[in-house]
Amino acid sequence: MVERDEGAEDVVRLLFPVAPEPAGKKGRLRVAIYARFSSERQHERSIERQVELCLALIERLGLVLVATYEDRGKSGRTMAGRHELHRALADAKSGLFDILMVEDVDRLARRQSDAHLIKERLVH
Template sequence: MRAAIYARYSSDQQSASSIEDQIRICRERALRQGWKVAGCYKDAATSGASMVGRAGIQALLRDAQSGAIDIVLAEALDRLSRD
């Protein structure tokens, strides 16, 4: 199974290390499941309220639609979207 990891933090007041922590958690999950990490996508200091202006999520969606990945991992559902 080819997994994509998506990480995001929403404001300038949060630490950029938050993204690396999210990626680490997702990599550990992929390893436990025996999944290959096919790519990591991230958006820094970006709201999850909209998909507009989020280059990382847009690249993830393109790769998912092309069949390059089978599953998406995120540390929490609200990292992908607020709604």
């Protein structure tokens, strides 16, 4: 599902469903946020902005935030060394959240093959 929030600088948020049905209390979907910045071209502040944008959308949609994962100064070119991403994938597998929200798909992966692998690990 792709959600466009016109009030937040027209930034697209991608919602990656993890569970087929909501498992949160009262049927509300449980959401985790993943944010990453690369020291190559971004300022550390960008990670806070990513989280702020996702939080605004979570609130607007009436979802429940259960976790935030942040990889600071890590490239999206590889999954290696991205400890928070691996923790998010493990938590998804254990059923901690229903949706992983990112500010943009390139926060998860730069390479299509990595993005596909992450998606597969989230939904299975």
